[in-house]
Amino acid sequence: xxxxxxxxxxxxxxxxxxxxxxxxxxxxxxxxxxxxxxxxxxxxxxxxxxxxxxxxxxxxxxxxxxxxxxxxxxxxxxxxxxxxxxxxxxxxxxxxxxxxxxxxxxxxxxxxxxxxxxxxxxxxxxxxxxxxxxxxxxxxxxxxxxxxxxxxxxxxxxxxxxxxxxxxxxxxxxxxxxxxxxxxxxxxxxxxxxxxxxxx
Amino acid sequence: xxxxxxxxxxxxxxxxxxxxxxxxxxxxxxxxxxxxxxxxxxxxxxxxxxxxxxxxxxxxxxxxxxxxxxxxxxxxxxxxxxxxxxxxxxxxxxxxxxxxxxxxxxxxxxxxxxxxxxxxxxxxxxxxxxxxxxxxxxxxxxxxxxxxxxxxxxxxxxxxxxxxxxxxxxxxxxxxxxxxxxxxxxxxxxxxxxxxxxxxxxxxxxxxxxxxxxxxxxxxxxxxxxxxxxxxxxxxxxxxxxxxxxxxxxxxxxxxxxxxxxxxxxxxxxxxxxxxxxxxxxxxxxx
Numbered sequence: 001x002x003x004x005x006x007x008x009x010x011x012x013x014x015x016x017x018x019x020x021x022x023x024x025x026x027x028x029x030x031x032x033x034x035x036x037x038x039x040x041x042x043x044x045x046x047x048x049x050x051x052x053x054x055x056x057x058x059x060x061x062x063x064x065x066x067x068x069x070x071x072x073x074x075x076x077x078x079x080x081x082x083x084x085x086x087x088x089x090x091x092x093x094x095x096x097x098x099x100x101x102x103x104x105x106x107x108x109x110x111x112x113x114x115x116x117x118x119x120x121x122x123x124x125x126x127x128x129x130x131x132x133x134x135x136x137x138x139x140x141x142x143x144x145x146x147x148x149x150x151x152x153x154x155x156x157x158x159x160x161x162x163x164x165x166x167x168x169x170x171x172x173x174x175x176x177x178x179x180x181x182x183x184x185x186x187x188x189x190x191x192x193x194x195x196x197x198x199x200x
Numbered sequence: 201x202x203x204x205x206x207x208x209x210x211x212x213x214x215x216x217x218x219x220x221x222x223x224x225x226x227x228x229x230x231x232x233x234x235x236x237x238x239x240x241x242x243x244x245x246x247x248x249x250x251x252x253x254x255x256x257x258x259x260x261x262x263x264x265x266x267x268x269x270x271x272x273x274x275x276x277x278x279x280x281x282x283x284x285x286x287x288x289x290x291x292x293x294x295x296x297x298x299x300x301x302x303x304x305x306x307x308x309x310x311x312x313x314x315x316x317x318x319x320x321x322x323x324x325x326x327x328x329x330x331x332x333x334x335x336x337x338x339x340x341x342x343x344x345x346x347x348x349x350x351x352x353x354x355x356x357x358x359x360x361x362x363x364x365x366x367x368x369x370x371x372x373x374x375x376x377x378x379x380x381x382x383x384x385x386x387x388x389x390x391x392x393x394x395x396x397x398x399x400x401x402x403x404x405x406x407x408x409x410x411x412x413x414x415x416x417x418x419x420x421x422x423x424x425x426x427x428x429x430x431x432x433x434x435x436x437x438x439x440x441x442x443x444x445x446x447x448x449x450x451x452x453x454x455x456x457x458x459x460x461x462x463x464x465x466x467x468x469x470x471x472x473x474x475x476x477x478x479x480x481x482x483x484x485x486x487x
Contacts, residue, residue, distance in 0.1 A: 007385040010464035013434045015385050028231065040230040042432035044456045049432025116233035117430060117456035120342050180332050186232045
């Protein structure tokens with residue numbers, strides 16, 4: 001049993017608070033497989049919302065979960081990126097390296113999709129080390145093109161649709177991130193492991 | 201089986217300021233960032249469906265303040281509920297809150313709301329557009345689901361079952377503008393003074409209220425400073441942003457958010473939220 005706290009949200013929902021986003025994604029995946037009756041299981045930065053479920057049933061289940069068990073069984077999705085983003089040099093400045101080294105680092109890491117938010121299919125990908133955290137733009141761009149790959153804090157994200165955005169953009173992908181016609185509409189659903197590959 | 205086929209069409213002549221298709225909403229996709237959507241005044245939508253012998257998951261038309269003008273290309277049965285308004289078929293007044301048979305080609309005018317905001321138009325057979333992620337509801341935050349209605353659209357209808365027995369007179373009493381609040385997950389972000397500030401206080405519905413949220417103007421609710429890591433949000437969540445002006449999240453709310461949810465509106469009172477107009481006063485009552 002990992003240290004978790006359950007906070008009730010009205011009568012039919014609760015938030016389970018965990019250590020970080022990776023633990024939240026892992027708990028959410030586990031809860032979905034647990035047979036718990038719930039309308040929604042929503043992982044976020046440090047919690048999982050279980051909506052449309054009896055909080056008592058959630059409390060009862062939790063002692064059987066461990067945060068540090070096997071990694072989520074999600075498959076690895078490979079995403080090809082053209083590293084030509086307008087903020088690539090800025091990220092390089094921030095890290096004190098060359099743009100090529102930014103690409104090398106970004107393609108050497110394995111990311112985990114922890115949760116979606118902001119827009120359908122926009123996944124918060126964890127995996128950048130803490131010392132690589134980058135700031136957001138002082139004022140967001142009014143329009144970021146779909147497929148843009150960005151960094152903010154220690155997160156990486158790929159914009160599935162055109163939207164305003166303040167993340168530092170390092171590249172672009174043609175990957176089909178969001179398609180409501182697919183059984184799994186989000187390419188990078190929570191729990192998915194992600195690797196980026198440079199397309200020259 | 202009824203003799204009529206599944207592909208009858210209803211033409212949208214004038215969609216008004218905002219008309220959308222809504223059913224009971226999308227469940228099970230919040231973890232991908234998809235709002236639930238669904239009729240904002242669930243009771244009014246359910247009543248409209250019931251009046252035309254519809255199924256619980258049939259899609260209906262939801263209007264916003266300004267009504268809608270429709271023209272069925274074949275005879276249909278429909279019912280209008282929700283915000284009270286004048287309803288005309290071929291220029292003649294018909295009842296609100298009752299099933300009406302409309303001949304092919306007749307113009308159906310659902311007038312501007314006289315009280316409330318959202319009227320519902322249900323058709324026997326339901327509006328049978330292709331579902332998106334299991335629902336025919338339009339979400340106005342991310343625009344998942346069928347697009348908002350536009351002039352010239354032709355709405356397909358499903359096969360109608362037998363009409364129900366005419367119901368006894370239906371009286372829908374206006375609800376008091378009171379929202380009952382249960383303490384939420386971040387209730388401790390308000391101190392005792394903050395809670396007594398909320399309880400029993402009258403707020404004014406702000407002009408930028410919509411299907412995403414009911415925004416309230418009134419006494420500033422002082423809350424603890426600082427930030428909260430983004431967390432999942434439920435329908436009816438009452439967020440207090442740094443401005444101290446509460447927001448009640450409705451059907452098209454974002455799935456996660458970073459402002460503290462200090463309270464949750466009782467499920468029964470969400471229908472009230474759907475019909476409050478900008479400028480209306482609403483009293484918050486802490487349970």
